[in-house]
Amino acid sequence: MKNNKELIYGIMQDTLGVSKEMVQYIERTPGGETNDSYFVTIEEERFVVRIPGKGTEELLDRCAEKQNLLFGTELGINPPLVYYDDETGVKITRAIDGAEALTPKMAREKGLMQDVIHLFQCLHHAEAPTMNRFDLFKRIDHYESLVKNENEMKLDQIASLRQDIHELKNVYQSFQVKEVPCHMDAVFVNILKDKEDHLFLIDWEYSGLCDPLWDIATLSLSLLLDEEEEMFFLSYYFGRSPNEEELQRLHLLKIFLDYYWSLWYFYKEAKGEQFGDSGMRRVNRAESHIIQYKDIYESNIVV
Known part of the structure; x- marks a missing residue:
């Protein structure tokens, strides 16, 4: 300090x-x-x-x-x-006067949850023709190369997950996704509320054009939303019930998201930072979501 x-x-x-x-x-x-x-x-x-x-x-x-x-x-x-x-x-x-970061309890208040959805809509519906594209799979390849250069054994430990990720990539890329401005790290602690209940997003380092469901997947995982809470969020966000493709994309993005951030943790740890078991917890959750995904969509997986 x-x-x-x-x-x-x-x-x-x-x-x-x-x-x-x-x-x-x-x-x-x-x-x-x-x-x-x-x-x-x-x-x-x-x-x-x-x-x-x-x-x-x-x-x-x-x-x-x-x-x-x-x-x-x-x-x-x-x-x-x-x-x-x-x-x-x-x-x-x-500094935002009187700002406080959202907590899981605050975010679950119905009115505030709707405000968060409006915040996402404000960003996702905005025109940004010159914004950089967040190329997820290019980023994953880059992060894998960084980890490999620092600690190749770590990639060997997650070889099975890597294989699943690259197979599921083919499924995701079969969808026609309209990419929009996204925050890309919309965990609840990156959402601030001021004294007038106006919401702000902070920490835009990873932002770019991407699937808007990435931001929703990020928030859902950080809040540990249950199925009912997630369906409320999606239905209010879309103004209708989500369709099957949207639900499948969301499931896939949760898997990719955890894998992506696990690589981030592994690289940062190789550079001397300490995050405990955060990286492996991401790996374990991604593997759990893959099992769930295969139970639901096995016939859609392209190998």
Whole structure:
């Protein structure tokens, strides 16, 4: 924390012309696995300063993130962006007054769940003709290569899952999916509520054009939604009951999502970060969802 404080003083000086003496308070924000973020108070004005974590330069496109942050800010669903360095990934936003991150209990309140759905609709229905594409399977290939270079034995341990993923990829790619602006990391802790109950999405690092069901799958897994809760979300989101293809895509995306993030954990751990058994828990859940998927859709699997 001490070293990061000095770094933050330097960042505020270089970007906003703020001297060390003007900085009244620095506090680490809760959560966050990719980066270190801090609340910084300057003459009663609060900011959030993000310092990128280890190995992120291999995982992220900072130029694309900057454009998507500006896009989200224009939509009114990202905290106001003050500064962004697309070379270092250092970011400064204004802190949302009275903001609190969603909790599973809060998110299950019917009115708030509907607000979250409206938030997703605002993003997914927006026009973004120049937004980068989140190419899921290209990303997976890239992450596999990163893990292989750092710890090839880890890939050997999940060889069976890798085989299933590449078989299920053929099924998913048979669908005609309209890709739309997506957040790509819409876990509940990345959704903030201000004092007026307005919702914001934070941490846009992985955002891009993709299947909108990815964001729904992400939120569903992070909240551990049961079948009834998930059907409520989908029905309200679509304005109708989801069709069979949408349900199948959602199931597939949950599998891909857990596999994708397991690779992320394995690579970050190889770079010296500690996440306990998070990566293997993702692997185990993906394998469980594959068993469920095969029970339902066995005849549709292309090998």
